[in-house]
Amino acid sequence: METILHYINLVLHVEPLRLLLYLAGLIMFVAANAAYLVLLERKVAGHIQLRIGPKENGPFGLLQPLADGIKLMTKQLLTPSGIDPILFRIAPVMVMVPAIMSFVVIPFSDSIVARNMDIGLLVVLAFATINFLGLLLGAWGSRNKYAIMSAARVVSQNIAYEIPMLVTIVAIIMVSGSLNMHTIVSQQLGGFWQWNLLNIKASLLMPAAFLIMFICMLAETNRAPFDLVEAESELVAGPFIEYSSMGFGLFFMAEYSNIVIGACLATILFLGGWGCPFGILPGVHWFLIKIYLLIFMVVWIRWTFPRTTFYGLLNLSWKVLIPVSFVNLILTSAMLKVF
Amino acid sequence: MSAIVEKLNDETFVLNLGPQHPATHGVLRVKLRMDGEYIVEAEPVLGYIHRMHEKMGENRTWIQYLPNTARLDYLHALAFNHVYVNAVERAAGIEVPQRAEYIRVITAELNRISSHLVWFGAFIMDLGGFSPLLYAFDDREQILDLLEAITGSRLTYCYFRFGGVSCDIDDQFITGSRAFVKRMRERLDMYRNLVTNNIITIKRLEDVGPITAEMCRKYGATGPVARGSGINFDVRRHEPYSVYPEFDFDIPVYHECDNMARYMVRMDEMEQSLRIIEQALDKLPDGPYLLPKAPRIVKPAKGDFYQAVESARGSLGLRIVSDGSNNAYRLKWRSPTFSNLSLFGEACIGMLLPDALALMGTLDLVIPEIDR
């Protein structure tokens, strides 16, 4: 055992090998998350709706994601006539790749991070923007009227929600004085009273800032009640309408990966990352508990509320979220200056 | 109208909404001319589920047409049963025992609630909320179980007969219905908290989708659509049939003319139906449920008869022309949804697609009833 750990340690210190290992690990993490979050979603939806959800494949339906995956992969990959062949094929990849890339800089614990970058936060936010470009191109390339309508929605929705999210994050950056996520978390270790969520010394509006961040995360990942892009009862399936087989599967996986990224970001920025709420035994388990609690919230919200309309969404962003986040920013800078 | 179209001509596109679209609930097709997400022109296209029910009425004997009536409106089948037996009974001069009338009212009102529940669930699903649909179906299941125990079927009831109903209700049904009334009141509170008071629902429904009273009169819209526009008209009250005059119930009328008004009318109607059921169960007289000498072969007198009842979707009329023979000379349905849908083309102009679909949801469309 000692020797094995020793060798692992050795391997981890060889940079290319370490990166390869992390890449493989991250891809597995993303894939497993996407697969099992679908199951979680269906299970939670089932219980909220007083039914059981998937249960036939394996105990408690645990093999259901496998069955779904096999089904998706064995489906025919349809390419309708008149599409833009390049955009249509490139779009799922453009959605999926940034989702995986973002994980590279996310610190799961003190030591588990693929690349601890000083501009880590910026990298995540930059990759998050590519994601909706992929949706836009896929929708445009599909040459479907519903898809094109949803393409227009994707862009304005994401622009409207990027602003309050970034402004909120800027407030956090001002508090921590760093773009390095490792540093941001390190400052919040010790207990839940240290978290940015309750950092009233820095700004009275920090809990509201967390709420804004959470709402923006729902909107950025196109989750209900902001799933206007997919909007089943209006646009049938939005950008995915012409996709079948793994083309659709990739979009689907990317959607869930983005939720995980959003939950990771919220955890790192507001909930003290891998720190324990009571200051004992910090580690990766606390990080996972926190992100899955947030993801459960996301799922719970989806199965509770109806969808907003487009103007409702923009009104919320421009009339409520952006002013509040700016007030929070100003308050933070003022309080930082005073204290 | 044409001016808008001309002005926007090179900017607009045609969108075929349906016949296979999640929001059209069946095989309705709406040809939309869109300017971006704004609707410039809308034209409902019907005929995808035409089954010649009226022609069938001319070929079948009076009693043989009964099962057909349940297949027009699969959500409120008993209203169609009711109007048909009422019309034929009036034409043939058949007296119906009091108990049968009460049973008809109880079952029809239960069926009305189940219809409104399906509408509620489907409408919230149009708005993008999934769970209320399943809750509504849970409640509806109770009604279906009650009605199944009595009528033997769950959806396409063929329960009413000329001169009564096909079989009597039992104590189990009565206690079950009372329990359901109690349960439903609690559930209506839950729906109020979960959906009606929800800020997203309010934002989506209030001041959206205006249908004016004038528009209702122009297109002949009835039922909750008209009552949401401030028109106080309910066949049960204004052209009473069966034993409805004996019950104390309110007609919910809202004057806001928006989606919320129509939504509230239906939610309140469920409450009123519960009241009717309660009173009917209290007053339920003894006696035969079917005329002891119910005629096997009905031969209505020569003439032209019209009967209307209040279905869950509005005033449902049936005109029968009898030449005194074994089957109808002509049979014409006046189905409420057909008129209600007609105003969609005018009402949705200038609306955004999601709002227009919400408006369509509040019309409570049942396509087989439109097409017949």
Add this chain to the structure above:
Amino acid sequence: MTDYFKEIFYGLKSLLIGMGITIRYCFSPVVTVQYPHETLKMPARFKGHIELIPDEQTGTSKCIACGMCQRTCPSGCISVDGEKPEGAKTKMMTSFMLDYTKCSLCGLCVESCTFSAIRHSMRYNLAGTSKQAYIIDLKKRLEESKK
């Protein structure tokens, strides 16, 4: 301005109430029946396809092939044949075919039968691969059920 904040707080409150309701349901028992593993008992008046009622003494059908059900059926899915054996007072039913594909389960045939010879069966989970599977020989079915 107060309206603005009032709306935000009202909105948040309504959303939290809604979430409270769903989480309560999330942890309450399910209401569904897990169909192939559990089944419901059909109520006594359940309308399955029709079947012949066996006579209590003889176990044979009470049908005398009067053809009333056949004439009443709106969909024309019943065909009855019978013949009068020599010396008997009434006709004997020789074949009773039901084309279940056309049946709309209205129950008019059962009501029209003066001899209480037919009733609705309790079968509901029928499946078949061809139309022929639903053209049911009720006489044969009755004889088989005896064994």
